[in-house]
Amino acid sequence: MVAGYGVFTPLVASGQRKYHILVSRYHYFPTEAELALNGAAQMALHERAAEATREEFGKDVFVRAVVEVSNFCRENCSYCGMRRDNRALHRFRARHEQLAELLVHHRPESVTDINIQTGEDPVAVREVVLPLIETLRRETRLGISVCLGTLSPELYDALQAAGASIFIMKFEIGDAAQYQQFAAPGTLAERRRHIRLLAERGWQVSSGFIAGLPGQTPRDLLANFKVARELPLRGCSVSPFIPGGETPLATAAAAHADWTFNSVSALRLLRPDWVIPAVSAFNLAAREGYRRGLRAGANLVTMNLTPGEVRDDYVIYKRDRFIMTEERVLQAIDAEGLQPSKTGLAAFYRQRAVGATIPLTANGA
C-alpha cells in the first residue's frame, strides 16, 4: 500500500520526476470509443488500468461488509425496485440489537470496514443507524461507511459525531435531463451540492454512476466522467444497469458488460488514487463479472452480512441477487493473484493527508 498518493507536496519533495509522472496520469480522460472497446484493444485498456491499480495500491484489495438496514424509501427512481411506488414490496427496518450482535460478535475476520446502507429513510437513520454506529464505535475498531441518500446537514453531522467517516452518495446519472427522466433522487445539481457539502464537513465521499441505462449513448456515458472528475471524491463506482422486475424498466435490456468494465478501467485511469469497488451486480452483467471488475481496476470488495430473513426484500435490481459471501469475495481476490488489505478503508483515508484532491485544472480534457 503506497501511502500519500494523490498528495502533491510529498511527491514533489521526493522527486520531481515522480511528480511529473503522476500529474501526467491525471490528464487522462476517456473517449467514447474507449468506453465501447472490445477484443484485444479492450484487454489492453483493462491491463493498463490494472497496472495503474497495482502501482498505486500494490496487490491489496480493501474488504468491507455491508448491512442493509431498511428498504423504505421516499424516492421513486425508475431503475430501482425499492422505489416508493412499488406497493408490492414488503418493507422492513432491521433492529439495531440484531445488527449490533451480528457485527460486534459474529463478523468475518477479514472485514475491516462496515457499510451501513438504507433506502432514503430518515426514520431508519435516527432509530437504527445512529445507535448502531455508536455501538460499533464503542465496541469495535471497524471503519464505518454509510450510504443513506440525501439527508439534512444536521443528520450528516450526527452520523459523523457518532463515528462514521465515509459517505457514499452516488450521483447516478451525469446528464441532468436523463437524471430527471429516470426520476433519480431530487436533481443532479442538488445531488452534487450535497456531495460537496459532505466533503466540506469532513466526510470522505465516494460516489458512483449507472452504466447502460436504456437509451444511454457512449456520449451520455462519458458525461458521468465529467461529473465525477469535478467532485471532491475519494472513490467512485460503476453499477451496470440491471432491469428490476418491479420497476417501470422491467422489460429493458441490461447494460452491456463491455461498457461496464471499460468504465471501471476508465475511472481507474482518470484517478489512479481512487478506491473503486467491485459491485455484486458485475456478476449479473457477465460471467465471473466480479473477477473481471478486479481485473479492470477495482480494488474494494464487499461481502453482504444483511440478515437472511430481510435480504431478499432489498431489491435494488431484482430478487435473484448475486450475494457476495466472505468465501466468494476471498476466492475472487485469490483467483486474481491479489490479497485482502490489512489496512481498513477508513484507516487508509485517515493516513492520507487532507487536501489530496487534485486541482481541477490538472485534469485536462
Ligand code: SF4
Ligand atoms: S435507488 Fe436509492 S433513492 Fe432511488 S428508489 Fe432505490 S433506494 Fe430509493
